[in-house]
Amino acid sequence: MATDNRINFWRRNVKVPGRYPKDTKPKFNNLKSKKASSFHEFARSTNDAWDIDDEEDEDFLRNPSPTPLGLHSSTQNQQQQQQQNEAGHTESAVSHKPSSPVTQAGNLQNVQEEEDAECEHVNGKVIKSSSDAYLSTSSVRSTLQKQQSLPVRPIIPLVARISDQNASGAPPMTVREKSRLDKFRQLLASPNTDLEELRKHSWSGIPREVRPITWRLLSGYLPANKERRELVLKRKRDEYFGFIEQYYHSRTDEHYKDTYRQIHIDIPRTNPLIPLFQQPAVQEVFERILFIWAIRHPASGYVQGINDLVTPFFVVFLSEFVTEDVENFEVAALPLDTQRNIEADSFWCMSKLLDGIQDNYTFAQPGIQNKVKALEELVSRIDEDIHNHFKRYEVEYLQFAFRWMNNLLMRELPLRCTIRLWDTYQAEAEGFSHFHLYVCAAFLIEWRKEILSMIDFQGLLMLLQNLPTIHWGNEEVGLLLAEAYRLKYMFADAPSHYKR
Secondary structure, eight states, rough: HHHHHHHHHHTTOOOOOTTOOTOOOOOOOSSSOOOSSSHHHHHHHHOSSSOOOOOHHHHHSSSOOOOSOOOOOHHHHHHHHHHHHHHHHOOOOOOOOSSSSSHHHGOOOOHHHHHHHGGOOOOOOOOTTTTTTSSSSOOOOOOOOOOOOOOOOOOOOOOGGGGSSOOOOOOOHHHHHHHHHHHHHHHHSSSOOOHHHHHHHHHTTTOOHHHHHHHHHTTSSSSSGGHHHHHHHHHHHHHHHHHHHHHHHGGGGGGTTTHHHHHHHHHHHHHOOOOOGGGGHHHHHHHHHHHHHHHOTTTTTOOOGGGGGGGGHHHHHHHGGGGGGGGTOGGGGGHHHHHHHHHHHHHHHHHHHTTTTTTGGGTTTTHHHHHHHHHHHHHHHHHHHHHHHHHHHHEEEEEEEEHHHHTTTTTTHHHHHHHHHHHHHHSSIIIIIIHHHHHHHHHHTHHHHHHHOOSSSSHHHHHHHOOTTTTOOOHHHHHHHHHHHHHHSTTTTTTTTGGO
16 A cells, blocks of 8 residues: 555656646746645645656657667667767657756856857777676667657756866876875775775865775775775676666566656756766666666655766766766767676665665655754754744745755756765765755855845745856865864754654
8 A cells, every 4th residue: 555655656647846737837926825734735836847748658658668788889879870960850759948056057158158069079088997897798789769858969068067177188186186196096005995094085075086996985885805896896796787687677567667767757857968968878877777776675666866866976987987078978989898887886886875865765755854854953053044034935945955855966066066075975974864964054054145135935946946056166065065064063963853
């Protein structure tokens, strides 16, 4: 009975957080409405900028995408791209209306960026890795029938830049940066890596060159013992693709088709301004990762927002083999074994993250409800003026902080900032489940002046849902984390009664 309730709750034809009711559009002049007395009332009244037509859902159910286990070859991708170019790009499969400040900010790029649209995409150089030959390449290759709904963009807007500077154009490292990198390499090369020492050095950011292996270690995916790492990697990668062979064919079964349909719809929305995530090979990887995770975690299954959590891991593990623009890199150009290793590592590290915050995604999302309540109490103690300002104009914390908790601020910050933020989250004890609360509080206080200047409900809500972080980089994230650290030790008892 509980399973039926959960499935019905998340079906797309029911009013759930993140959707408009059919044939309706947001009426901003009516935003100020009666307060929701329960989470379910809030869920039924909360809208997002995504709207899926019934016709598209029916078409999907009639023609489910038969994505086999294999990965695209570069030749297949080139042929498909050539066919698309000759066809002149037909109508999109899924309607795209950016709902986040990240995607909406892409529309605000200056005229100069639009004029630079003629620039050519150049793939990064591929570096050989000792892990290339870990897994077998026996997999069937095919294409998605309903591919991404956004064409590859001719430019990368600032919001989509994954690094503050591309590796090819980065200035020489400072003495301090070189010293930090040497310290990381020394720790990682030791027979048994001191994880506490590694966390201490990672808190203030991890050098790009050693971030992939450091993330694997800090997430608990790799053992500290250096001699065991290759064997563990091979075993875990084989285990993941064993799941693929055992379960992925069931995506079209009656029991799982709703889950797979929602995953298939959500993936093209993932970072739509970055061409990397609009590649068929990458979208297939995300479909497999999310579907396997969902069926292995029936208590929550797939919930919208989990798709975002794959992207930082995928980008970081891809960067191990790319020396230039990750945003434009053609993943299908990599050896098949390397693609498979990146996919498996992304799955396991995302699973480790979600193990600590799974109550965010179970039925009615109690973890998010508790965290939003804790944020409200924390802000009332940190800055009474902001708290009273929200009360005066009847702004509920759930109306803006739901997404902050559900997506870990990924739709509020550029991806480059998320990666830097996660360096600290993985170094901090309970970073994703507990420290994130203080980061959200610091993030809110960061916009204190702008918040207090808004004197109407609509203006406040629009500001909180579209905070201008497009130009943020490592410096801004570092200051945000420093403030969150200060708040953690000044108000550490604020959310304690929500943890019982």
